Amino acid sequence: MEKIYTRPSYIREGATSGFCPGCMHSTVHKLVGEVLDELGIVNKTVTVWGVGCCILGAGYTTHDSFGSPHGRACAVASAYKRTNPDEIVYTYQGDGDLASIGIAETIYAANRGENFTVIFINNSTYGMTGGQMAPTTLVGQKATTAPFGRDPKQHGYPVHVCELLATLKAPYYLERVTCLDAPNVLKAKKAIKKAFQNQIDGKGFSLVEIMSNCPTNWGMAPLETLEFMKENTLKEFPLGVYRDKDAE
Amino acid sequence: MEKRFMKGAEAIAEAAVRAGCRFFAGYPITPQNEIPEYFARRMPEVGGVFLQGESEVASINMVNGAAFGGTRSMTSSSSCGISLKAEGVSQAATDHLPIVVCSVMRGGPGVGPITGSQQDYWQATKAHGNGGYKLLVFTPESVQEAVDMTYHAWDYAEKYRNPVMILIDGVIGVMMEPIELPDMVSDEFIAQNKAAKKAAYAPGPREDGRKEKHPINVSDGGPMGRNHADWMKYEGWKENETDVEFYQTDDAELIIAAYGISARIAKSAIGILRSEGYKVGLIRPKRVYPFPTKAFADLCPKKIKGILDVEMSMPPQLAEDVDAATKGAIPMEYCLTSYGVIMNRDDIVAKAKEMLNK
Incomplete structure (x- = not known):
């Protein structure tokens, strides 16, 4: 019998992810694992985990990884990659980590054109700390620190990372995708694979932003979050390629 | 041994290069700018990496990133900049990364004046960052002593898997004195040391199958065991490492x-x-x-x-x-x-x- 589908070798046998039911983190982990297997690089890949729900991947995956303090993953990865250029390095970060406390590290790693990959999960909230307002929380969306909803007069507007980084010359590839249905999952995988292939080819900074949900902190059933995303999140954060030097 | 007439900050940087330091990241702050400026010129000559970080915080985390991969790495800063580096030094202490931090003291508290002082003794010895960790803190009185202490700093950092601080004041940083420089370690030593350190405590890929190490999660004897072991390490220093x-x-x-x-x-x-x-x-x-x-x-x-x-x-x-x-x-x-x-x-x-x- 031919085996046509299996657990990516990157995911630890018998391990549970620790993510809440319906959360897209699990899907993204599966996609990263499949890509690393397909590219044959899992044995020379190192993950730099951000802080937040993303760190749950540390106990779930099999390959080599280490943590970084809140927001610093891109700084840590810059140095690791520069001193170990033959290895494949990627950061795995959420929106609080990457776009708030770590926005400087993110912008400057991108601006230096560092040759590593960033997998960025944007779920519009601080998941692990319990639903505080994130840099990406939508206008009107409630959070524990914005109990009446995000008010631009008080809190400003959501931060758009791909658009922001696209103002810089150095980044090689920036794409925003989502995992809310099967066609989009396939597109997300394609983007992730391209971001790793770019690194293998030495092309420079590649970031894939994956629009995600948070059933727990949004206070919705998983299926409701998908409807919410279609109606709200994806209107604020349009999917698409924001930079692809291959196409230029 | 090579005799030279050098400024303290530059002599420290040269001693670090000769000790095999091949990664430096820093952020401008007076009175220590001659250290990163020297590394920026010198690192390309020896195949090392110099990075000007976007902040002190980014710089110290870069140093940790290089150390995870086994490279002898260093940063320097001054007073309020060292305060910002506390995050990364605390992380290095818990991750057991053998980094070297040169603290060039200026006045304080706060931003303070840019001239030399000794107002960061408590910062260096008592409570730099969170969590209750200790650094070996070397305090040279001359440029020659600064050279010698820097040259051997990684020997201690790697022996104890602990950050080491070179604590000087702005005076020694800018003072010029005749010095004898130690010999450059060999490229073979640098390569072997990097491979050995990486295998020992870094998470790098291994040929013999994947074996993840996550410093936040992994410790012998559980999380309390790690704190206990570190405490015993610090107690041992009191017996063996005073100078x-x-x-x-x-x-x-x-x-x-x-x-x-x-x-x-x-x-x-x-x-x-x-x-x-x-x-x-x-x-x-x-x-x-x-x-x-x-x-x-x-x-x-x-x-x-x-x-x-x-x-x-x-x-x-x-x-x-x-x-x-x-x-x-x-x-x-x-x-x-x-x-x-x-x-x-x-x-x-x-x-x-x-x-x-x-």
Whole structure:
């Protein structure tokens, strides 16, 4: 019998992810694992985990990884990659980590054109700390620190990372995708694979932003979050390629 | 050995390169800019990496990233910049990364003046960052000593898998002196050391199958075991790693307690005092952590009339450790400057005479 589908070798046998039911983190982990297997690089890949729900991947995956303090993953990865250029390095970060406390590290790693990959999960909230307002929380969306909803007069507007980084010359590839249905999952995988292939080819900074949900902190059933995303999140954060030097 | 006439900051950078340091990240702040500037010129010559970080915080985390991969790595900063680096140094302490941090003290608190001071003793020895960790803190009094201590800093950092701090003041950083530079380690040593360190504590890929190591999660004996082991490591330092100079103390009736540039100035003051018949000596911690408690605890209250604490800090900081060592058995007085004002030799002479003439 031919085996046509299996657990990516990157995911630890018998391990549970620790993510809440319906959360897209699990899907993204599966996609990263499949890509690393397909590219044959899992044995020379190192993950730099951000802080937040993303760190749950540390106990779930099999390959080599280490943590970084809140927001610093891109700084840590810059140095690791520069001193170990033959290895494949990627950061795995959420929106609080990457776009708030770590926005400087993110912008400057991108601006230096560092040759590593960033997998960025944007779920519009601080998941692990319990639903505080994130840099990406939508206008009107409630959070524990914005109990009446995000008010631009008080809190400003959501931060758009791909658009922001696209103002810089150095980044090689920036794409925003989502995992809310099967066609989009396939597109997300394609983007992730391209971001790793770019690194293998030495092309420079590649970031894939994956629009995600948070059933727990949004206070919705998983299926409701998908409807919410279609109606709200994806209107604020349009999917698409924001930079692809291959196409230029 | 190569003889050169060099500025303290540049000599420290050259000593680091010769010790095999191949990664440096830093952020501009006076009075230590000559260190990153030197690395920026020197690293390309030796196949190393220099990165100017976007902040002190980013720089120290870059240094940790390089250390995870086994590369001997270093950063430097000054006072308020060292405060910002506390996040990464605390992380390096828990991740057991053998990094070297050069702290070039300027005035404070806060942003403070840019001239040399000794106001970061507590920062270096007591509570730099969160969580209760300790650094080995080397305090040279000359450019030559700064070179020697920097050159060997990674030997200690790697032996104990712990960050090491070179604590100098702005004076030693900008002072030029003739020095002897140690030999450059070989490329073979650098390659072997990197591979060995990476295999020992870094998470890098391995040919023999994947074996993840996550420093936040992994420790022998659980999370409390890690803290306990670190505590025992620090206790061991108190026995094995103190370093102190006794200068003309045999017949002394007054002991000056000082480190770094203040000790250097105090030695000059002792020359004047001795020529006038005043029996004054100096106890100089060459490392302020672990503190040489015994050196002060062994002082005889019947023989020593007093201790003169000489440091460029108000409030006095070294003084607290000295007083704790003697358990207050010997009266202490102070000769202090602060806020970037350099110690005056004549003030030390006058204060010592006043104490001995009582």
